[in-house]
Amino acid sequence: MTIEQLHIGxxxxxxxxxxxxxxLxxxxxxxxxxxxxxLIQIAPLKDPIYIRVNGSDIAIRKETARQIEITKL
Structure with a gap:
């Protein structure tokens, strides 16, 4: 699974x-x-998405989110 596949929250x-x-x-x-x-939020046009990592909110492109493999909690 990747970050792109998460739902808000x-x-x-x-x-x-x-x-x-x-x-880098x-x-x-x-x-x-x-x-x-x-996953905090998805932009109205579906790109970028907003994630929270390590206490920081970060906007990343879906293309990037598709490249980060996760284990769902």
């Missing part, structure tokens, strides 16, 4: 990245394996 634990090169800003904002991620 659902949480998961980041398991792995499907990127060949993980974007994503790591700097706390998106690391083992961290809990929660």
């Amino acid at each position: 659902e949480k998961g634990i980041i398991k792995d990245f499907l990127f060949s090169d993980v974007p 800003p994503l790591l700097e904002m706390g998106c690391l394996p083992g961290k809990v991620v929660e």
Whole structure:
């Protein structure tokens, strides 16, 4: 399962990245394996989505969310 598949209010634990090169800003904002991620909001046009990780709210593109594998809580 990936972050993109979560519904608003659902949480998961980041398991792995499907990127060949993980974007550094994503790591700097706390998106690391083992961290809990929660889907907060989806933009009106369905992109970007807003997630909460490590106490920070982050906007990411659906394309990016599709590359972050999670285990649903």
